[in-house]
Amino acid sequence: MTNMQVGGDWNTILTALLWLVFMLYMLSDLPQKTQFMRYEKGVAVRLGVLEGLVKESISKVKSYLVKLGVSSVDALVNSTLENYFAIEPVSIEPTDIIKRLDHIITVNEDKFKGDLRKAMPNIGRHMLNNIAVSLAVTSALYTVYKILRHYYLLGKKYENWILLMQLYIALPQIVRELLPYVRAVETFAKGIPIGDSAGPMVAFKLVGLSPRIDIEEDTVYSVVELEGRKVYVIKAKGPGATVGKPGKAVAKIAEMLSYNISRIITVDAALKLEGEPTGLVAEGSGAAIGDVGPEKIEIERVAVRCGAPLDAVIVKMSNEEAIKPMVKEIVEGVEKAYQMVLEIIRNRTKPGDNVVVVGIGNTVGVY
Amino acid sequence: MMLMQSDIITVLLIAIVIGLLAYLIKSSLDYSKERKEIMEKESRPVKIIAVASCQQNDYTMEREFREGDFIGKIDGACPKCGSQMIIIKIYSLYMETPQKSFKLQLR
Numbered sequence: 121m122t123n124m125q126v127g128g129d130w131n132t133i134l135t136a137l138l139w140l141v142f143m144l145y146m147l148s149d150l151p152q153k154t155q156f157m158r159y160e161k162g163v164a165v166r167l168g169v170l171e172g173l174v175k176e177s178i179s180k181v182k183s184y185l186v187k188l189g190v191s192s193v194d195a196l197v198n199s200t201l202e203n204y205f206a207i208e209p210v211s212i213e214p215t216d217i218i219k220r221l222d223h224i225i226t227v228n229e230d231k232f233k234g235d236l237r238k239a240m241p242n243i244g245r246h247m248l249n250n251i252a253v254s255l256a257v258t259s260a261l262y263t264v265y266k267i268l269r270h271y272y273l274l275g276k277k278y279e280n281w282i283l284l285m286q287l288y289i290a291l292p293q294i295v296r297e298l299l300p301y302v303r304a305v306e307t308f309a310k311g312i313p314i315g316d317s318a319g320p321m322v323a324f325k326l327v328g329l330s331p332r333i334d335i336e337e338d339t340v341y342s343v344v345e346l347e348g349r350k351v352y353v354i355k356a357k358g359p360g361a362t363v364g365k366p367g368k369a370v371a372k373i374a375e376m377l378s379y380n381i382s383r384i385i386t387v388d389a390a391l392k393l394e395g396e397p398t399g400l401v402a403e404g405s406g407a408a409i410g411d412v413g414p415e416k417i418e419i420e421r422v423a424v425r426c427g428a429p430l431d432a433v434i435v436k437m438s439n440e441e442a443i444k445p446m447v448k449e450i451v452e453g454v455e456k457a458y459q460m461v462l463e464i465i466r467n468r469t470k471p472g473d474n475v476v477v478v479g480i481g482n483t484v485g486v487y
Numbered sequence: 488m489m490l491m492q493s494d495i496i497t498v499l500l501i502a503i504v505i506g507l508l509a510y511l512i513k514s515s516l517d518y519s520k521e522r523k524e525i526m527e528k529e530s531r532p533v534k535i536i537a538v539a540s541c542q543q544n545d546y547t548m549e550r551e552f553r554e555g556d557f558i559g560k561i562d563g564a565c566p567k568c569g570s571q572m573i574i575i576k577i578y579s580l581y582m583e584t585p586q587k588s589f590k591l592q593l594r
């Protein structure tokens with residue numbers, strides 16, 4: 121055998137092989153099949169990550185409940201994960217839709233908290249609120265996981281590779297966005313203030329430790345004198361994790377003052393745009409509150425009825441920062457927002473006026 | 488001359504095939520790595536600080552957050568004047584890599 125012959129043999133085999141690969145690639149649907157397999161595998165791996173996260177948050181909630189001495193933890197958590205959905209009211213007939221929506225939300229919440237109280241009768245209100253929010257976060261995570269799994273299994277069942285491709289592309293972002301919620305379960309259970317507590321924290325800075333007067337479920341107000349103005353500061357009742365019912369509280373205060381209010385200021389955390397710095401404070405008009413509607417509309421209606429300007433002071437942060445333990449930039453933003461509220465009261469109201477300030481947001485870890 | 492040329496092509500083809508095989512193995516390993524990567528990105532060390540201040544504003548104290556702390560909690564007495572210490576801030580420290588692009592800010 122000569123070198124020439126060996127080289128030639130290898131050459132022929134390799135060339136034939138490359139031709140074969142080329143033909144398979146160009147003339148068969150093998151590339152599509154492999155791509156489908158790749159999407160399927162990628163989605164499966166990421167769903168696995170998500171499953172691990174959901175399991176992690178479920179076991180965290182369970183371990184907290186066990187630590188609190190709750191009996192039949194498994195049954196309680198499992199029933200919370202599946203139940204308490206709310207059905208949107210009919211919207212093609214808009215008459216009193218807000219009332220109906222509010223009714224459904226309130227009834228669902230009462231049912232949830234009532235069941236929790238029954239399961240753990242010896243636990244204080246604040247701890248109960250912390251547990252309720254932790255359970256709600258876990259339930260939301262579980263729901264997202266169930267929906268994604270549904271589409272994955274559908275895509276696999278019907279070999280719908282467009283469905284799997286969409287999941288494959290969207291899942292990395294979804295997983296990254298859900299991660300802070302997994303951490304939030306622990307944060308809420310421990311009662312650490314989060315970014316969304318910016319509004320209640322501004323309210324705290326205004327009133328300090330002055331007495332909190334109950335006005336609505338989980339909602340309190342305090343009255344402070346500020347250079348001759350009477351300032352009614354409304355916030356959720358801390359330090360448990362709750363957002364309270366600030367809209368209804370504003371309505372009640374307005375009724376109490378027979379609609380003699382000269383300014384309403386709402387302070388809330390707001391979503392920043394990607395690239396904007398965290399803790400940036402901005403001022404605008406309107407009710408700064410991110411509920412589905414019932415609370416916001418109450419504030420707007422009161423403002424219109426009193427003829428009072430409605431100021432919005434916002435502290436900007438990302439979605440993730442809103443549910444993570446509060447970072448230093450937001451604490452600095454809270455200070456700035458507090459100064460801005462003081463300035464608004466000093467410059468745009470007169471001594472003797474009644475001013476309402478509402479600290480919107482979850483008051484976890486803030487008295 | 489003929490012999491040299493065919494040898495070069497052979498070596499080249501073998502190199503391409505080996506390269507493709509290596510890429511195949513690498514891309515299938517990427518999936519198992521991903522899970523670890525996602526978890527690593529999140530588990531940055533976090534430290535939560537509670538700042539307490541005296542009501543007379545003459546003394547502030549920083550310490551690590553303990554379960555049960557909240558903003559507005561009375562936290563002992565001031566070592567200087569003896570009035571109440573109140574927790575006024577609770578914040579967390581993250582180990583984060585700052586991003587250096589598009590830094591135009593108005594404030």
Ligand SMILES: [Zn+2]
Pocket residue numbers: 541542543544545546565566567568569570
């Ligand atoms: Zn002191």
